[in-house]
Amino acid sequence: MAQNSRYHAESYVAHPVVTTADMRLLFHRASGETHLLADPLPDMLILLGEQPDTIQGLTTRLCARLGVAQDEEAHAVVGHRLDELEAAGLVWRD
């Protein structure tokens, strides 16, 4: 089920974001919580905000966006990061 379900996120530009040298500080208005995001979390949120996607679909788009090779490892990393974002309430599944 997890393989096929689609992940959603709010539009990234809706969040107040402050960029520092090492991380991005994101204020999530819906929850009132602040998140410190390291790469590639902001890119994942940007892509999901544009269009909901499966893990597979998001991995493809993310690798293209960052100009890196798409392999098993990339797929696993995206899966883990999505779990974290889901636990933080920043993405959700339909």
Next chain:
Amino acid sequence: MRDALPLVRALTDPASVDHIMPDDWTALLSIARAERLIGSLAVRLKERDLPVSVMEALEAARVQAAFDHVQARWEVELTRRLLAPLGIRPILLKGSAFVVAGLAAGEGRMVGDLDILLPADQLNKAEAALLVGGYEWAKDDPYTQAYYRRWMHELPPLIHAERGTMIDVHHTILPLTARPTPDAPALVADAVDIAPGLATLSPADMIVHAACHLIADGDMAGGLRNLWDIDRLVRDFSRQANFWPMLAERSGVHQMREPVARTLRLTHQLYETPVDHAVAGHTRASDALFVRRLLSRDGWGRQTNRATRLAFYIRSHWMRMPPLMLARHLWIKARS
């Protein structure tokens, strides 16, 4: 100040604060905080020309209320995400319902734990989903679990392990031990959708539920806030043509005619709420006792009239439990 009447007056008639003295302001702010009505007061006085320090204190209350509302909405959303895949539509109760439904009762109101109502046959599924979703029992001893499951109108309280937030899952609105027995299936059947996957009670049932709280559940502590909720709800709902006949009918269906009538008389007496006297009934001598109890606070925000308070505490437990069970409950409470 000898009682909380200035707070009641400021809420009902904001112009009443225009000429009060500095000391009266200090007392009014303390009383409003103690009654958890400072946010509602801030909303009511927003347009008035107030001393600068008072405006700042009320602005702080608005900031707090705004934060409460963000948290309340977020808890509702996370609960919806857990339950929607199971086809379960939670019926929001109390503060969360007022805020998410955009009712005047929610404006400036502090919101605590999330309370939801579910049909009894969805309880097990919902409980399992919440436990998987990170909630844990606040108290996991066998007595608490057995007590809630056998006699109460809700599951034992659940706390989210990471967020620390609490959810009360109800299947009816009064303990099963209470003498009135509200018609839980009717509450669910009449619930109103307010957003995808979310509902509230119908207007009339919302009033009945608020009356349950005020009269039957608790020792009237914080009663001014509950009554203010009812005032705002009645003013909102009574614009609907069939509200009063509906309320008369529903308070009968839920065996709550007397408590609803008493609640309406009290809110009319304190907040000048327009009520239908056919539903509110005639003033009773004991109404004055309730009013005295509701207003018992001094200018330092301290509760006064301890004797009346104790009497109301015993009374509220008496209403909720048959005598033998009351003895058992108090005995176990005393030992724990």
Next chain:
Amino acid sequence: MYRLDLRVGPVGYRVGSAWRRPIDALRRLYAGYPAPDEGLATLTARIEPEKPWRRHLRPQVAIRGDFELPDAVPMTLDHGLLAIEMAMNLQIALGERRHLLLHAGAVERNGRVIILTGESGSGKSTLSALLGEHGWRLLSDEFVLIEPGTGLVRAFPRAISLKNAAIAELERVVADRDRFGPLLRATPKGDLRHLRPAPDAIARMDERAMPALVLFPTFGHASQAEGMGQAELFALLTQGSTNYAALGERGFETMARLATTVPGVRFAYPDSAGGMAIVEQFAAELGI
């Protein structure tokens, strides 16, 4: 109720006590503080008997007010002044919503502020107090208030709570004995003595100033300093704030501005003289 109204920075207090003695001590300690603006206190702190029928017989002093902790431990009447101070602190820790509140000390010179923060025991309070006697204006030894919008620090010069060894240290440098409260022995925090801040800290309590540096001191180690990244500074400051989350987006903006415009430095120091020397060195580098 015995009563004293007074203003500390932006906060107009009404303080109430069921007993006379603690209020008299408070009045002496806060001599020279202004009354609330327009005579209108907006925040109430009180102490009263935990059990009303035990007002005289070995009374237990309960810490109460507009904002309360349900499990606050009652104290003995001998420590009544400390109980009042804690009640006043609690009102700010739980109720302040106009300013971003940092659990930190702060001192100002030439219009620029050094914020000293860190866990209790780090020496931030003692160091702030000492700097306040050595050419700096003490803004606060415990709660730093930052104004959203401007990012300026508002002074909140409450009486300083000196604990244990810090008592003798300040007794050595403060000549005016009237500024000290009574010595309270064996309180839950050890020996404790209050100190009224220097006259200029009180006279200038409404002068705001811009933060220039955030320091995280650690007491009792050889001198050493280390900078930190903005994200780390942001995270540490939010952990040390009691109202960051409650301020919502304004809190975020205010905190993010502080963490991205002001450097954060961790430093260790062996003793108070060493600590003050390091702070002076940082100040010199920043041209303060």
